[in-house]
Amino acid sequence: MNTLLTNAISAVRLGVEDYQSPDRARLTSAVRNITAGVLLLFKEKLRRLSPPSSDEVLLKERLRPTLSSTGQLTFIGAGRKTVDVQQIKDRFEALGVSVDWKRFDQLVRFRNDLEHYYTTAAPAAVQGALADTFAVLRSFVTVELEAEPLDLLGVATWHFLLEQSTVFEAQLAACRADLDKIDWPDAVYADIASELRCVHCHSELVKPVETDVEYLQSLEFLCTSCGEVSEFDDVVGEAISEAFAGEAYIAMTDGGDPPIVDCHDCGQHAFHVETGACLLCRGTLQHTECAFCGESLGPDDQDNGGLCGYHKWQVEKDA
Known part of the structure; x- marks a missing residue:
């Protein structure tokens, strides 16, 4: 067995082992080590796909062109630095390697949040990370590494991951069932609900304290992991950012309107452009088109008195 796989x-x-330790300080280390292990397994796949005598070209961050003895252009790996997460994604996509990226991204995001925003990790929240790990490795090891997870990771490790995943998924299903009882005002909230996390420990195990509320904003969410209760704006506000992160990235890189902008009523970054309403305060546009030219108006134009930016400038200039 090569060093990378080992x-x-x-x-x-x-x-x-870190997770099983009674020392809660090792929970962060558990997430860090597991995430590192999964990344190394991804790199092992790239190592295997690298052509012989290429200095593990697909594994390296930099590629160097060279000519073979027959004059054919080839590429070899350059330097010691290996690929980062985005490069792994790009190369896997190009090579047709399948990964459950949604679950992996959740794992990485949880690791990053632990390292930057939380001083301690709740055991149940880390259990969610173990469930993500199980989901990713179950298919990747079997299909892409052509091995049985039980044999590769060992009976004790794999059975433990399976057990934790089973328990967590059952708890998550119960929380999601309670979330489904909420009378959301728009279908767009279905995507947001799937991204709800505890703002204290980042666990997915959150559910509404009560579902029968008069106003959406009066909803509160109980984390069954750490026991904290959080307000609607805090929990849903973070979920909005995650739910539309992909669309926002495409709009930023490829051009186009972002899916979420600042709300003119509450000031939060929660106004959904497509539905024309704020996903937090439910504020809508008072002015939808310019009184002079008929141009569509957005949240940024609401203080212009029903005018687009150009005609507001014209009116002020002529005043």
Whole structure:
């Protein structure tokens, strides 16, 4: 077994041992080690796909063109630095390698949040990370590494991941069932609900304290992981950012209108352009088109007295 694969297995096993430790300070280390182990398994796949005598070209961050003895152009790996997460995604996509990226991204986001925003990790929140790990490895190891997870990671490690995933998924299903009881005002909230997390420990195990509320904004959410209760704006506000992160990135890189902008009523970054309403305060546009030219007006134009930016400037100039 090569060093890369050995290190990957060791990292996952160490992460499981960290989680099993009674020392809660090791929970962050558990997430860090497990995430590192999964990334190393991804890199092992790139190593295997690299042509012989290419200095593991697909594994390296930099590629160097060279000519073979027959004059054919080839590429070899340059330097010691290996690919980052985005490069792994790009190369896997180009090579047709399948990964459950949604679950993996959740794992990485949780690791990053632990390192930057939270001082401690709740065991149930880390259990969610283990469930994500199980989901990713179950198919990747079997299909892409052509191995049985039970054999690769060991009976004890794999059975533990399976057990934690089963328990967590059952708890998550119960929370999601309670969330489904909420009378959301628009279908767009279905995507947002799937991104709801506790703002204290980042666990997915959140559910409404009560579902029968007169106003949407009066909803409160209980985290069954850490026991904290959070307000609607805090929980849903963070979920909005995650739910539309992909569309926002495409709009930023390829051009076009962003899906979410600042609300002219509450000031939060929660106004959904497509539905014309704020996803937090439910504020809508008072002025929808310019009184002079008929141009569509957005949230930024609401203080212009029913005019577009150009005609507001014209009116002020002529005043």
